[in-house]
Amino acid sequence: METNHRRNQILTLAACLTFLAFLYVADEHGTDYQVRILNNCAIFIILAVSYNLINGVTGQFSLEPNAFVAIGAYTSALLTLTPMEKEISFIIEPIIWPLSVIHVPFVVSLVAAGVVTAFFGFLMGFPVFRVRGDYLAIVTLGFGEVVRVIANNAQPVTNGPLGLKGIASHTNLWWSWGFAAFTLFFIARLVRSSYGRAMKAIKYDEAAAESVGINAFWHKMLAFTTSAFFEGVGGGLLAHLITTISPTLFTFFLTFNLLIIIVAGGLGSTTGSVIAAVLVTGGSEALRFVEEPMDLGILEIPGIPGMRMVIFSFILILLMIFARRGIMGTREFSWNGVVNRVKSLMPSKGRNA
């Protein structure tokens, strides 16, 4: 037991160092396109893992991450844009004070994005957790739309449909993966703690959870607010990656993408969310060719934007038919699991040789 613990620590350290080396090489020698995909992966890991906390671990089927990401993105972007830049972009209606003069470093803006989003999540939790199940999904979906519509219309704050332009591209591999690592560390530990167990209890049987003294409402709020915090940070990173944000970026489509990720990964499995986030982000790049015009000899297909989503939806349907529990089910990664798997493969290799 003790030696396993030691071994696992060494393996973790080795894996981290390898990954750091990989990031360094990617940062130095990768093309812009490759770096962009890696950044996207990290941000989607943050978003998926935190969305999974409320949807998968606590079992509260909700559809609001686009709202949280939007709040985080706008908050951090408004904080890092210089007063000058803000004055130039807000052409229809001037930006309200104090936002017009505030200018903070990138990292502060990310933390602020998290805190502000968590605060909105906390407030939103009071009404939405009065309902359960399908009703919760509908109410949170409504909130997602409300935030988008507000972003479209609150011109003195968000610049309305024009959006925010010229956001400094601060997000690099170190920031995005750094926060992804922190998110993973925090949420994985939370899930393994007593509070995480209580959240799982609520997922499996809320009445029974109440019967052992768990305040279901507050634990849902805890999961929801934590989830909101990280969605907000992810939104901030996203804003500083794509440098231009507008309300159209935060439609239900974003939530739907995240939903595909966490369902494909296995609802409730943090490991699954990570794997699926990488697969879906990488996969949607790899599948870009299907949207281009194709010449199949007898058949010529013009480029159809959105074809990728057709393929993703099809994959989701297949998953629901053949692997309802996703890639990981509710299992998690552990070194012991990996080592046992490798050990079980070893003897058969020996025989074959």
Next chain:
Amino acid sequence: MAFFSAEHLAMKFGGLIAVNDFDLALEKGEIVGLIGPNGAGKTTVFNMIAGYYVPTGGKVTFAGRDITGKKANQITKAGIARTFQNIRLFTELSVIENVMIGYHCRIKSSFLSATLRLPLYRREEETMRTGAMNLLKEVGLEDVAGETSSALPYGKQRRLEIARALATGPKLLLLDEPAAGMNPIETQALLDLILRLRKDYDLTVLLIEHDMKFVMQICERIKVLDYGVTIAEGTPYEIQNNPRVIEAYLGEVKSVA
């Protein structure tokens, strides 16, 4: 003043009176049975006491405090734990996790200190784990601690539910048909278990049960409900010979002319 008392409890669902004018006083350490034909309102009484229903009338006091209308989790924290008629475990979690969740309502560590594994939390986690293991030993499930709870056979699931309820540190334990679906040997083991737990954990027990042999053996007092109304109360011997009870269970004795 009684350790636990329910006075004039009533529950109406629309026009249906599920329970009416229910009175019950428990002394510390008693084992009391609540029996009655199907649909008599026994589980409704449990649900009112345990905070799942807000009674439409009456008052519940426990350890000197008025707990009427409090939420289920608050009532558990106050020291009343329950089990369910249709076992309700956290099915996909392991046996030991099920019990450890029972300790959650007593931990002092905040959410942040638990997530960051600060020393206080680590100690508490350790206490939870050893406590849970001891409870599993107590109910004879220590060798299946790591298994998924839904994989256990029925009788063991019932005992696991009792262990989980005990983890919350109750003074009063409400057992809803603990012997349902058990064979005579398992029932006897359950009887011994409940008696032992009462002694070891200083418990007062209120139970609903249809197995009359079990009820008559274990209960010091019995209360009989029929159509939401208390029709009899007394020692097992008195209940067995009470004509109203016999009538409620077997139907009216028609005189043959």
